[in-house]
Amino acid sequence: MMKKMSTAPTMKDVAREAGVALGTVSKVVNGLPVGENYRIRVEAAIEKLDYQVNSYAQGLKSSRTYSIAVLLPNTFNPFFADLAYQLNLALQKRRYKMLLCCTAFNPTEEQEYINMVRQNKVDGIIGLTYNPDLVVEPDTPYVTIDRYMGPGIPCVASDNYAGGQMAAEKLADLGCRKVAFLRIGSSLTNEPNKRRSGFENGCLARQLDYEMKILDDGDPFDGFVDFLKEHFHNGKLDFDGLFCVTDNLAFQIMKVLESMGVKVPEDVQIIGFDGARMFGDGRYVCSTIVQPADAIAEMCVELVLMNNAALRPPLVCLPVSYAYGGTTLDAPQAPFPVR
């Protein structure tokens, strides 16, 4: 008798092979209580046939797909890359799959991805998005990173206020007298905005002279160049410390300063935000307030998979820390850490 070869084995095949009913195989596969002798026979058959459950059939019947969609602007910003990696890790630990969607900060793209995963019946969505009025299926668990979107939608963020404060204090400790805060980004009322008030508060507490330069979403980057030039006299910058709202911005600003002939950190010290590193375990791009990407990821996954929606907290803030990255005058412990 010919064995059918072309198609993958199904539960029915396993049931036939083991001489049991379909439902019994289902129970074994799902770890439900089954008589010992039955379990053994079914497991043997599964082994023999190299049976794999069809998660599409599972998903159709049970509406549990064991997959989570993750929306991020991109993967090449080291902070987003870190998040993607840690989210993948946290999901994998729970046997969940990650559907990664890069939105390029594009609100339309964001909505399209949401619609797409709606069709895909993912079990939940974790999103770091920039569309202030995303329409999300109300019965799909949704967790945001850094965007507070309402009481029903948990937001996981680092302690941005404390981070801003920490930056001010660090700059003060490092001997700065006149500092500036640079921000580019959305006008959304998002969590990272608290970096500004934390910084402001820190400056006041330490009696630091400070200025703010805040660009709106569409504004050209040149706004910063102009700002720096306005504060550049006789070959010297007015500031001896800068706090940039992200490491990415700090990096861009450093290029500007370089072209102006301003030395970092000798002439001006710079602290960024995020904790962007070069190759994961490499050194930091700049001195920075580090966001705990691993804890953020773990928390997002925990919340999105939480079965009792009522228990989901509206906002979770996780602790940040400072790290030396070469753009400040504090010497690192080991001058040049190898590996």
Added chain:
Amino acid sequence: MMKKMSTAPTMKDVAREAGVALGTVSKVVNGLPVGENYRIRVEAAIEKLDYQVNSYAQGLKSSRTYSIAVLLPNTFNPFFADLAYQLNLALQKRRYKMLLCCTAFNPTEEQEYINMVRQNKVDGIIGLTYNPDLVVEPDTPYVTIDRYMGPGIPCVASDNYAGGQMAAEKLADLGCRKVAFLRIGSSLTNEPNKRRSGFENGCLARQLDYEMKILDDGDPFDGFVDFLKEHFHNGKLDFDGLFCVTDNLAFQIMKVLESMGVKVPEDVQIIGFDGARMFGDGRYVCSTIVQPADAIAEMCVELVLMNNAALRPPLVCLPVSYAYGGTTLDAPQAPFPVR
């Protein structure tokens, strides 16, 4: 009469609403030829009910899931991050979803992911893996990056040989007389190995004195430190040029050189491989041979979705280019490109 609210609308609901048969709705959804007046009624009903196809039911019936699994070691190596981003882009363009799996270079993890996506019936797999004997479902299209695994499995890579040669020529052009090639990594017969022979060939052609230091998989990184120390006399390195097999390695080596007091690029010029950049549009981590991540991604997607398996080429090599990144003595066009 009560409308059912709890569940999402199905094709049956659309059919009822539009007063047509189930099969007609299916045709409209899939863009198959349907009478104009029917199409209009169905489309109106879809609009009205906000109907979304259930891709799990689709996947079950048709075995087409419109999803591709992507296996990468991680996302925080900028080159892998770039690949992930470009793959997402290329897949999105074709309305495919990307299942991202980070394997951490772990062969077991790699196999587990393959098994996992087997259950998920993805339409194909794109993998940059390190397990020499991965077991892949023979009927799932599989495309590798950088690993030639046999005639049936297409491999997409950059022109590693030409890249190695290019590195040697560039170093020669830059005035180097004695150079070294540093490699750490798998003993697999993978495409990147050709960087060595290309480099060797280039050195011979340009009569460059060269040495090789090649570490195997498990070998400790200290092997390089020792090698460099052996070639370090009276505060000077024997070499005036180094070619590192990846930007990541170049980065590590630079840390070692820094701790030895060797100046880059004044004392020794360094060329890496990959084209790792800081924030996507930022500057390169080091002078480097750039792999065309966008073209690689596009080609992988093209091949993995190709319906005629017989036409899949076994190996595709894509052109590389050189880019200045601060670790060589060639001045960039604009000294400090802002933005």
Added chain:
DNA sequence: TTCGTTTCGTGAAACGTTTCATGAAATTTC
């Protein structure tokens, strides 16, 4: 007008699971 042909909408069957009412077998109870 009539028969042959083409066009195209119809709806049942099938995809591979989960779930649950059913009843046989095992166990407990008096």
Added chain:
DNA sequence: GAAATTTCATGAAACGTTTCACGAAACGAA
């Protein structure tokens, strides 16, 4: 030892699609 109760394997129904044999309607030919 018989009746009551519990345990647990069974297999049919259902999930929401795609596919395809079927036949009604429309059309063209003689």
